[in-house]
Amino acid sequence: MVKKHWYIVVALMVVASILMAACQATPTAAPATSEKPSGKLEIFSWWTAGGEAEGLNAIMAVYKGLYPDVEIVNATVAGGAGTNAKAVLATRLQGGNPPDSFQVHAGLEVEKYSPSQYLVPLDDMLDPAVYPADLLAMLKYEDHYWSIPVNIHRSNVLWYNKTVLKDAGIEAPQTMDEFMAALETLKGKGYIPITMGTKEGWEGAHVFEGFLLSFLGPDDYIGLWKGTTAWSDPRVTSALEAFKKMMTYVNTDNAALTWDGAAQYLTTNKAAFLIMGDWAAGWFASQNFTDFGWAATPGTGGQFVALSDSFALPKGAPNETAAKAWLQVAGSKAGQEAFNPKKGSICARTDCDDAAFQAVPATYDYLHATAAEWKTDRIVPSIVHGAATIESWATAFKDTISLFVSSGDVAKTQTSLGQLCVDAGVCK
Amino acid sequence: MHLNQKYRLYSILLIAPSVLAILVFVYGFIAFTGVASFINWTKMKIDFTFVGFNNYIRLFQTERFLIDLRNTLTFTVLFLLITIVIGLLLAILVDQNIKGESLFRNIFLFPMAFSFIVTGVVWRWLLAPGNEITGALGVNLIFEKIGLGFLANGWYTDPRIGIRAVVIAAVWQYAGYIMALYLAGIRGIPVEIVEAARVDGASEINVYRHIILPLVRPITLSAVIILGHISLKIFDLVVSMTGPGTGFSTDVPAFFMYDTTFRGNRFAEGSAIAIILLLLVAILVVPYLINSSKVEVER
Numbered sequence: 001m002v003k004k005h006w007y008i009v010v011a012l013m014v015v016a017s018i019l020m021a022a023c024q025a026t027p028t029a030a031p032a033t034s035e036k037p038s039g040k041l042e043i044f045s046w047w048t049a050g051g052e053a054e055g056l057n058a059i060m061a062v063y064k065g066l067y068p069d070v071e072i073v074n075a076t077v078a079g080g081a082g083t084n085a086k087a088v089l090a091t092r093l094q095g096g097n098p099p100d101s102f103q104v105h106a107g108l109e110v111e112k113y114s115p116s117q118y119l120v121p122l123d124d125m126l127d128p129a130v131y132p133a134d135l136l137a138m139l140k141y142e143d144h145y146w147s148i149p150v151n152i153h154r155s156n157v158l159w160y161n162k163t164v165l166k167d168a169g170i171e172a173p174q175t176m177d178e179f180m181a182a183l184e185t186l187k188g189k190g191y192i193p194i195t196m197g198t199k200e201g202w203e204g205a206h207v208f209e210g211f212l213l214s215f216l217g218p219d220d221y222i223g224l225w226k227g228t229t230a231w232s233d234p235r236v237t238s239a240l241e242a243f244k245k246m247m248t249y250v251n252t253d254n255a256a257l258t259w260d261g262a263a264q265y266l267t268t269n270k271a272a273f274l275i276m277g278d279w280a281a282g283w284f285a286s287q288n289f290t291d292f293g294w295a296a297t298p299g300t301g302g303q304f305v306a307l308s309d310s311f312a313l314p315k316g317a318p319n320e321t322a323a324k325a326w327l328q329v330a331g332s333k334a335g336q337e338a339f340n341p342k343k344g345s346i347c348a349r350t351d352c353d354d355a356a357f358q359a360v361p362a363t364y365d366y367l368h369a370t371a372a373e374w375k376t377d378r379i380v381p382s383i384v385h386g387a388a389t390i391e392s393w394a395t396a397f398k399d400t401i402s403l404f405v406s407s408g409d410v411a412k413t414q415t416s417l418g419q420l421c422v423d424a425g426v427c428k
Numbered sequence: 429m430h431l432n433q434k435y436r437l438y439s440i441l442l443i444a445p446s447v448l449a450i451l452v453f454v455y456g457f458i459a460f461t462g463v464a465s466f467i468n469w470t471k472m473k474i475d476f477t478f479v480g481f482n483n484y485i486r487l488f489q490t491e492r493f494l495i496d497l498r499n500t501l502t503f504t505v506l507f508l509l510i511t512i513v514i515g516l517l518l519a520i521l522v523d524q525n526i527k528g529e530s531l532f533r534n535i536f537l538f539p540m541a542f543s544f545i546v547t548g549v550v551w552r553w554l555l556a557p558g559n560e561i562t563g564a565l566g567v568n569l570i571f572e573k574i575g576l577g578f579l580a581n582g583w584y585t586d587p588r589i590g591i592r593a594v595v596i597a598a599v600w601q602y603a604g605y606i607m608a609l610y611l612a613g614i615r616g617i618p619v620e621i622v623e624a625a626r627v628d629g630a631s632e633i634n635v636y637r638h639i640i641l642p643l644v645r646p647i648t649l650s651a652v653i654i655l656g657h658i659s660l661k662i663f664d665l666v667v668s669m670t671g672p673g674t675g676f677s678t679d680v681p682a683f684f685m686y687d688t689t690f691r692g693n694r695f696a697e698g699s700a701i702a703i704i705l706l707l708l709v710a711i712l713v714v715p716y717l718i719n720s721s722k723v724e725v726e727r
Binding site for chain 1: 470471472473491492552556557558559562582584585587670671672673674675676677686687688690691692693694
């Protein structure tokens with residue numbers, strides 16, 4: 001008898017604890033009525049590494065200086081191009097548990113978040129006068145601005161190790177033919193001609209978007225995503241062929257490495273080239289590596305494949321007052337001047353001072369040159385980084401290129417790419 | 429009588445919360461996933477337009493999914509076979525009344541204590557192939573140093589090996605556990621039977637072949653069920669060790685499900701993958717459940 005009672009007590013305790021856990025209400029911050037923001041502010045991003053994290057800390061420091069009463073919660077989820085962060089975020093938004101503000105690539109990527117349902121339009125917080133028209137066009141979706149841009153990155157950059165290139169006796173290549181010749185020379189010299197990490201699955205597609213632009217030119221490249229250029233175009237075939245050829249010069253262990261792991265071959269004078277967005281500049285700086293040079297991805301000189309990180313305000317943000325103040329800082333000159341030199345990107349605003357960038361000598365040369373090109377180059381949206389198309393298409397595009405890396409089947413890949421356009425409802 | 433009724437009420441009351449919770453959080457969500465796999469839910473906002481089997485049809489036209497199914501089959505067959513064989517061998521070895529038995533038992537069982545994430549990261553480093561410039565790394569370096577350089581290969585980075593490299597890590601983690609299962613089984617065999625066989629002049633090999641192995645057969649069945657459902661649902665090991673791999677050579681349906689659902693926002697297709705996985709596990713588990721309930725009835 002005593003034994004049975006004991007069981008009942010234990011069982012009741014279990015039941016009680018389940019009920020307690022179930023009843024634990026989600027903490028809701030009291031709506032801040034005062035003008036001065038206070039409480040907690042959760043900022044969600046995928047900036048966890050090197051220069052990116054330093055940049056984020058710098059802009060948070062600016063915020064902290066203005067609003068000392070706010071405690072910033074830096075919620076980051078690691079993973080290049082935000083692949084993992086976006087997955088976590090999707091769940092949180094649907095579950096009604098949004099962060100106060102989150103990072104999103106400027107462009108059609110915002111479609112993923114069904115903005116009219118989940119986001120607050122920020123038309124009154126974005127001053128169109130201080131942003132370039134190309135960027136504003138990228139940001140607008142369903143006639144509203146849904147996020148505040150903090151920076152501009154360039155995707156089509158060919159990085160090289162100066163010492164290695166000098167040793168091999170070659171100049172930075174401008175055209176695709178020169179590039180292929182250079183790769184062959186480097187291979188003969190015993191270097192890894194071009195280093196690449198493909199572990200996360202987006203890196204191959206990142207390189208390939210530069211190749212597409214190289215063969216199609218800006219108008220037809222954009223046309224691919226609007227349905228005005230056919231995916232069966234012979235120039236797409238050429239881009240695939242060139243990409244396939246380039247892959248034969250890549251380090252054989254690329255599948256084991258992330259992009260920064262692969263970039264280590266470049267910083268240690270083992271590899272010559274790396275095609276990666278210009279966040280690589282910030283990463284090089286964080287590794288104290290200064291012996292790098294850069295050029296546009298072969299055949300894309302005078303064109304700027306752009307992507308922009310921005311911050312959005314979800315509906316039902318727990319601390320909206322503090323979040324709006326954060327967006328104000330993110331869009332401000334001071335905020336962007338603190339953030340960008342460390343992140344290794346240029347300001348989204350057009351009025352940042354060059355002096356702010358001189359403060360970080362490691363990336364200054366690159367950013368100074370790029371800021372100038374941003375003003376003169378033709379701006380083209382990036383695919384892989386959310387600017388050119390909706391996320392589901394971009395994801396399927398990445399998968400297709402990832403398959404192509406191993407299959408090398410040009411005809412089949414081109415057919416699949418065309419099918420993706422149909423699936424997205426853009427092509428017929 | 430009165431007392432019995434009281435106890436009956438108690439038991440119903442006590443069991444009710446967990447039954448309710450399972451109904452809602454397991455079967456309810458399975459039903460919801462089932463519904464979701466037949467609608468046109470391709471954005472964050474849910475869209476209940478019925479599309480029939482379109483999501484399934486699309487999946488079976490997606491090359492990545494077909495590769496994943498093949499990978500799962502390869503993984504499951506190799507993982508089950510190798511783990512059970514090694515587990516059984518270890519159990520037989522440990523059972524030989526050796527000195528320091530508990531030490532060996534613990535060493536073999538120890539990998540079980542790690543999560544798949546840790547195992548994945550460690551084996552990613554161990555099986556990192558290195559390249560022309562860095563020279564061999566990890567296991568390849570060991571091969572080279574002991575003069576077996578011809579065995580060095582690209583491991584999980586080589587699409588021809590792909591998922592088989594992941595099997596190595598999974599086997600390492602679970603072989604000890606299967607050993608423990610078999611050891612318990614072997615120890616549970618009455619000594620008299622084994623002794624009787626020996627007295628009758630059976631050789632050691634025959635003792636194992638005709639006495640011990642037939643008696644541990646139920647253990648093999650449990651092992652197949654336990655390992656089988658792990659291998660069909662495998663996700664964390666692949667994510668931390670290799671990612672989807674070159675041309676999806678190490679990709680698995682669970683990982684594709686995660687990608688499709690949360691990265692690609694195609695919630696409906698993700699649900700379809702989930703349902704297919706559920707069916708696969710059911711094919712493996714349901715016969716076992718039917719079998720074991722029959723045994724219970726017989727008792």
